[in-house]
Amino acid sequence: MSSYVDERIVMTGIGLTAPNGNSLSEFRESLLAGRSGVVRFETRHMGEVLAGVCDFDALAHQDRREVRRGTRSGSIAIYCSHEALADAGLELSDCDRSRVGVYLGITEHGNVETENEIHEISQYDYDTSVWSHHHNPRTVANNPAGEVTLNLGITGPHLTLGAACAAGNAGFIQGAQMLRLDEVDLAVCGGVSESIHTFGIFASFKSQGALATHEDPACASRPFDADRNGIVVAEGGAICTLERLPDALARGATIYAEIVGHAMNSDATDFVLPDAGRQAQCMRLALARAGISPEDIDILSSHATATDQGDIAECRAIREVFGDRESLAVNNAKSFIGHAMGAAGALELVGNLPAFKDQIAHATINLDRLDPKCGLVQIVANSPRSLGRVDYILNNSFGMLGINSVVIVRRYEADG
Amino acid sequence: MVADEIRRVILDILSRIQPDEDLSGLVDGVPFRDQLELDSMDFLDIVMELRKQYRVQIPEEDYEHLASMSATISYLEPLLKDVQSPV
Numbered sequence: 154m155s156s157y158v159d160e161r162i163v164m165t166g167i168g169l170t171a172p173n174g175n176s177l178s179e180f181r182e183s184l185l186a187g188r189s190g191v192v193r194f195e196t197r198h199m200g201e202v203l204a205g206v207c208d209f210d211a212l213a214h215q216d217r218r219e220v221r222r223g224t225r226s227g228s229i230a231i232y233c234s235h236e237a238l239a240d241a242g243l244e245l246s247d248c249d250r251s252r253v254g255v256y257l258g259i260t261e262h263g264n265v266e267t268e269n270e271i272h273e274i275s276q277y278d279y280d281t282s283v284w285s286h287h288h289n290p291r292t293v294a295n296n297p298a299g300e301v302t303l304n305l306g307i308t309g310p311h312l313t314l315g316a317a318c319a320a321g322n323a324g325f326i327q328g329a330q331m332l333r334l335d336e337v338d339l340a341v342c343g344g345v346s347e348s349i350h351t352f353g354i355f356a357s358f359k360s361q362g363a364l365a366t367h368e369d370p371a372c373a374s375r376p377f378d379a380d381r382n383g384i385v386v387a388e389g390g391a392i393c394t395l396e397r398l399p400d401a402l403a404r405g406a407t408i409y410a411e412i413v414g415h416a417m418n419s420d421a422t423d424f425v426l427p428d429a430g431r432q433a434q435c436m437r438l439a440l441a442r443a444g445i446s447p448e449d450i451d452i453l454s455s456h457a458t459a460t461d462q463g464d465i466a467e468c469r470a471i472r473e474v475f476g477d478r479e480s481l482a483v484n485n486a487k488s489f490i491g492h493a494m495g496a497a498g499a500l501e502l503v504g505n506l507p508a509f510k511d512q513i514a515h516a517t518i519n520l521d522r523l524d525p526k527c528g529l530v531q532i533v534a535n536s537p538r539s540l541g542r543v544d545y546i547l548n549n550s551f552g553m554l555g556i557n558s559v560v561i562v563r564r565y566e567a568d569g
Numbered sequence: 570m571v572a573d574e575i576r577r578v579i580l581d582i583l584s585r586i587q588p589d590e591d592l593s594g595l596v597d598g599v600p601f602r603d604q605l606e607l608d609s610m611d612f613l614d615i616v617m618e619l620r621k622q623y624r625v626q627i628p629e630e631d632y633e634h635l636a637s638m639s640a641t642i643s644y645l646e647p648l649l650k651d652v653q654s655p656v
């Protein structure tokens with residue numbers, strides 16, 4: 154077995170679907186233009202809610218039989234994987250498919266299909282003999298990653314990583330680690346979510362007092378704003394191809410970024426409430442592993458979901474690590490698309506990668522009145538900010554049960 | 570339902586299971602699996618749809634009687650003789 158423990162890992166292809174774009178260029182354009190993807194959305198039992206809804210073409214890479222048999226998260230994962238591989242210029246027919254791994258972060262999986270089946274049998278007086286034989290393969294936790302391997306004929310390992318809303322980063326971290334362990338030569342990794350298709354997630358956030366409402370859907374997701382009133386649930390996916398740097402260079406790949414630091418830890422304090430101290434610790438650990446200091450970070454992509462306590466805790470953690478340095482740009486993609494759960498961290502990181510070229514930090518929109526309890530001076534409010542030069546981006550992603558993840562990427566330079 | 574009506578019901582189920590297949594050339598006497606890309610889960614979809622739509626419970630040992638259109642019609646005719654055609 155070769156040793157790649159210290160090998161540099163780079164991002165070479167990106168595929169995504171977000172409520173405001175079905176490619177990185179569309180997504181980036183929307184983020185710079187302030188275009189929301191939040192709309193009114195009918196959900197079972199609850200009527201109209203607000204949600205970030207994707208409109209990618211599921212039939213671009215699947216036939217109708219595959220779509221019917223599989224899951225929404227599987228379709229999202231397949232679409233993003235194909236787009237990432239194409240963007241990377243990779244043909245799997247030229248690869249050893251047994252050396253390709255698929256690692257996808259998820260917040261939850263199976264609720265959509267379970268709710269659908271319960272609804273279905275309710276139409277038959279709860280006769281369980283009409284419960285679908287597709288239920289188990291649709292709801293096994295590896296489903297979205299497994300569907301990618303089935304669709305693409307990938308025979309290497311596949312895993313989903315259940316990491317609540319820290320999952321997008323967790324997918325990237327797992328991919329990087331498997332490349333360094335020589336388990337694979339190519340990692341197809343990131344995060345996906347189909348959560349808007351389960352009423353339970355909306356109902357649970359509502360019961361928790363954490364479901365956003367607003368007369369204008371585009372204004373509903375308002376992290377850091379004094380008038381924020383909760384989360385807008387979104388669906389989506391972002392998947393990258395990760396490779397070891399020498400492999401990427403050998404085939405002349407375009408390199409979006411290099412993953413230079415990452416960390417995950419646990420609050421061990423509460424089921425839902427975040428812990429600013431542990432979040433700060435997670436950021437510091439990622440910085441230490443990257444061998445850089447807080448002063449080196451140019452853009453901090455925040456996790457903030459527009460809940461009262463969550464936003465305050467993250468701001469406290471950011472302040473603890475970064476102080477009041479005004480050259481740091483703190484932004485937030487959830488203000489545009491809502492909270493894409495397992496896909497959130499992945500979408501939020503890749504949406505910032507073009508900043509290495511265009512040197513612009515996209516904004517946090519819907520920030521009319523900064524909550525003094527958040528009070529970060531570095532938030533890029535409502536309009537993009539030109540930064541001059543961007544070398545490092547730090548991406549926060551936190552989740553329930555106190556799971557924290559941080560990924561730091563660096564601008565790739567040939568002699569870097 | 571009579572044979573022709575049962576045939577239409579089965580074709581309707583197959584068109585939902587195999588939305589991309591052209592079923593116009595389906596030969597009744599030839600096994601489905603020799604003409605369509607049907608695996609065991611697809612086959613169970615046929616059984617499930619019959620159960621849902623017509624409350625027909627087909628025991629596993631009888632699945633062999635659903636191999637082709639002709640065999641399926643023969644098997645279902647007595648079971649569905651008192652059922653009103655949906656079309």
